[in-house]
Amino acid sequence: MIADILTGALRSGTSVLYASMGELISERAGVINLGTEGAMVAGALGGFAVTVWTGNPWIGALGGGICGGLISLMHAFLVISRNANQLASGLTLMFLGLGLTAFFGRSFVSASIVGFNTVEIPLLSDIPWIGPILFKHDPLTYVSYLLVPGVWLLLHRTRIGVILRAVGERDEVVYAYGISPVLIRYLAVISGGFLAGVGGTQLSVAFTHSWVEGMTSGRGIVAAALVIFASWRPFRAMLGAYLFGGAQALQLVLQSRGVDVSPFLLFMLPYVLTLAALFLVERRQRGRMPEGLSKVFTGATG
Amino acid sequence: MNHAAPMSEPPHEPVDDIRQGAAAAALEASSNVPFWRKTLPNVHIGLAIVGPFILFALFLLLVGANPLEIYITMIRSSFGDSYGFGEVVVKTTPILLTALATALPARAGLVNVGGEGQLAIGALTTTFAALYAVSGWPAYAGLPMLAIAGAAGGALWAGVAAGLRHYGRMNETITTLLLNYIAFYTVGYFVHGILKDPASFNWPFSPQIDDSLRLPVVTGTRIHLGVVIALALAVFIWWLLTRTRFGYRLKTVGGNSVAARLAGIPAERMQVLVLLAAGALAGLAGMIEITGIEGRLRPSTGVNYGYLGFLAAWMAWNQPLWIIGTALIIGATSVAGNALEMTSGLPSSAMHIFMAIILISILAFGRGRAK
Numbered sequence: 184m185i186a187d188i189l190t191g192a193l194r195s196g197t198s199v200l201y202a203s204m205g206e207l208i209s210e211r212a213g214v215i216n217l218g219t220e221g222a223m224v225a226g227a228l229g230g231f232a233v234t235v236w237t238g239n240p241w242i243g244a245l246g247g248g249i250c251g252g253l254i255s256l257m258h259a260f261l262v263i264s265r266n267a268n269q270l271a272s273g274l275t276l277m278f279l280g281l282g283l284t285a286f287f288g289r290s291f292v293s294a295s296i297v298g299f300n301t302v303e304i305p306l307l308s309d310i311p312w313i314g315p316i317l318f319k320h321d322p323l324t325y326v327s328y329l330l331v332p333g334v335w336l337l338l339h340r341t342r343i344g345v346i347l348r349a350v351g352e353r354d355e356v357v358y359a360y361g362i363s364p365v366l367i368r369y370l371a372v373i374s375g376g377f378l379a380g381v382g383g384t385q386l387s388v389a390f391t392h393s394w395v396e397g398m399t400s401g402r403g404i405v406a407a408a409l410v411i412f413a414s415w416r417p418f419r420a421m422l423g424a425y426l427f428g429g430a431q432a433l434q435l436v437l438q439s440r441g442v443d444v445s446p447f448l449l450f451m452l453p454y455v456l457t458l459a460a461l462f463l464v465e466r467r468q469r470g471r472m473p474e475g476l477s478k479v480f481t482g483a484t485g
Numbered sequence: 486m487n488h489a490a491p492m493s494e495p496p497h498e499p500v501d502d503i504r505q506g507a508a509a510a511a512l513e514a515s516s517n518v519p520f521w522r523k524t525l526p527n528v529h530i531g532l533a534i535v536g537p538f539i540l541f542a543l544f545l546l547l548v549g550a551n552p553l554e555i556y557i558t559m560i561r562s563s564f565g566d567s568y569g570f571g572e573v574v575v576k577t578t579p580i581l582l583t584a585l586a587t588a589l590p591a592r593a594g595l596v597n598v599g600g601e602g603q604l605a606i607g608a609l610t611t612t613f614a615a616l617y618a619v620s621g622w623p624a625y626a627g628l629p630m631l632a633i634a635g636a637a638g639g640a641l642w643a644g645v646a647a648g649l650r651h652y653g654r655m656n657e658t659i660t661t662l663l664l665n666y667i668a669f670y671t672v673g674y675f676v677h678g679i680l681k682d683p684a685s686f687n688w689p690f691s692p693q694i695d696d697s698l699r700l701p702v703v704t705g706t707r708i709h710l711g712v713v714i715a716l717a718l719a720v721f722i723w724w725l726l727t728r729t730r731f732g733y734r735l736k737t738v739g740g741n742s743v744a745a746r747l748a749g750i751p752a753e754r755m756q757v758l759v760l761l762a763a764g765a766l767a768g769l770a771g772m773i774e775i776t777g778i779e780g781r782l783r784p785s786t787g788v789n790y791g792y793l794g795f796l797a798a799w800m801a802w803n804q805p806l807w808i809i810g811t812a813l814i815i816g817a818t819s820v821a822g823n824a825l826e827m828t829s830g831l832p833s834s835a836m837h838i839f840m841a842i843i844l845i846s847i848l849a850f851g852r853g854r855a856k
Contacts, residue, residue: 217658257845267848270596270658271799275844278792282837286548289832401666408659447674451667458663462653 196428201382202406205375212371213351213475217273218258220403221280222251226380227387228284251380259372291394299389321389335417351473533850537843562824563817571706577816582770583794586763588803594739599661600767601791602668603639607768610638612782615694639768647760691782700777711773723805
């Protein structure tokens, strides 16, 4: 049963993991994006639709990522170029994403796709206990294994990562150095939206193989919350995403075993757990927040 | 529909006006200002008003609908006859209250996105009270008790966010959003569980509340007493925020919490207080939905009103009197959306797109943007 839950944690946590990596990159550059929810749901439908049209889930994932990127591009424009309130802009784009997908998704509700199937990695999946948990998943899950160290390397071991973090902390310095903080922020927000879109695609094309209106049900919001829980660190965000996924998996496992718990209590468990996790870590991490998160620098007066 | 109201400047922000004046002058002087801004300083306001209609018309053309026809249907269905207008008023009421639930804490620098959940829990406690506590009571005693029950439920839910903020230093934007999902499933838990009507053939809703516990309505429409309550509360909160010491202190807390503390204002306590009051407002909206419209609790009771209220508050820059106007616009838009679904086969989600477009253009072109 524990193995079931852990396997499920990875399976249903992966979409949140993608979104939280995207949110993390965006926030490290100083932009909070609650539109991640909108980007995710846009990616879920976009990825699903492209998979239906092309029959190729990889092109679907790319399409989903682009849809997420476009939603986030709007956020970037409003927040960075038009100096709009980040929270209001993010929420607006959440509505826009939910509205657009509800509108265009109608014809996809009953569509069926092949999508991503489980690929067993030879040899590794034969390792007792660990093998089935880690190495019997869809390809997007494997990509996410590489994504987390990739994001960490990008942020902490590359020049572009240093610049990105500097934009989030002291954009004046970057500006004085001759690099446009505006450009870096745009890139960070758009690639964050791209990742959220891929996460949405994982949900529709790899996890459920279907499109349902509003299927992200707050996962983008959870991703934004997890980034805070993770103190803006990739590996801790991964832990948080799997924690959320585990709570979802617990619900499925208990249901399939016919345990008599109201499904509604189990539905709310991931959100309660996210709140509890936030509460436990929040007090110990003052001062780690990228300083730029509270203001957005546009470069005009630097 | 008229979008002039939300775009106007809040009337009493002299400091901001000076700052914006200076900023505008600086913009004027610098060279990389878009040409339209230099030549026609007010074009952007026009864009924010007309832009959404043009954009949405383009969208409608793109999906093969006739924009002119749609706009005419929208106006006719919401303002064309007394029934339609009654529906608009009925829709506007909860949106007005949840918008006030955003605007009041916003004055103290808090972002309450939890109207959705606070309304749902208010509706839940109202239903509990109506079925188990005041069942059979006469209206004059029962309705005030239900109002208290609903407000208390909403305040309790906001209190969770307030507590997490106070003791865990957790940002209320994230917590109120997450609490919305928890509230939604809590209502689901009860309407599928102990609140389920035994006579409902397994449909998930509560039994009907007593007729004596329904809000009085204007004959021939669905307009109920809740409308008056919501309007009165909007005026009261306007008075509270702009004409009292409390409102002034609250604004200080929202503007500069350090200065507020130095001036001896209990900033933290005031923030907790307004968050609780906001929850009570949204909870009251839930009570009004149950006693004025639905008569029973369903999983869908009040869904989206919290978010729509948030939009209304934002469109009005959190000014309580402007909110009456923006809530009316959003209420009319949702009624029009329902009508469109019936007449033109356009799904009601089209209206969410329309509202998002309106808000995006306000965010992009509006002056007096919040920090």
